[in-house]
Amino acid sequence: MATGNSYIGGVPTPDRTSLSAIVSAAGDLLESDGLPAVTMAAVAARVGVRAPSLYKRLRNRDELIEMVAEAALGDLRERLARAVGAGGDGAPVGDPRARLEALIVAAREFARVRPAAFRLVFAPGDLRLDPALLAATSAPLFDVVAELAGPRHALQAARTVTAWATGFILMELSSAFRLGGDLDEAFDYGIRRLAEAITDR
Known part of the structure; x- marks a missing residue:
């Protein structure tokens, strides 16, 4: 060779x-x-x-775009894993609400660094992404919402958090917040209220 x-x-x-x-x-x-x-x-x-x-x-451009999206998901997965950290036994450390905030902040930071990739992955479309990669990327969020909401409501809680976070971030990327005010303050407020709302009392 x-x-x-x-x-x-x-x-x-x-x-x-x-x-x-x-x-x-x-x-x-x-x-x-x-x-x-x-x-x-x-x-x-x-x-x-x-x-x-x-x-x-x-095969074609569609396959290339899907591979770009999967590469972006891999980057996001690594960022989310770093955001929550892990103890010596591999388990995440810290208060679950703090970890939830860290995950959402990491997603927002990813979107600021790679806005087009964020839109590609989270905006509606016909991408056929690897289910195993999607599951691995979502795992830190599922872990923390299961602690907060309980295993029975983990899926509903994860969808609620994802919908709010991606909606906020996509609106921010599009400069769609037109009423003034501090967006960082609004973002932090939303995270706190979400954590309270999904917590099983």
């Missing part, structure tokens, strides 16, 4: 262009120019190959 870079006419051959580099380039395009700009031709230009070469690794 040949080693090092392989070139034909000054252009890297497809076998020297990794799938991860293609997905990363597509993710960068998504953030800089928006979803419509993520075309096979534009991504190919970013990684230095001709567009037909991408089809050796991907």
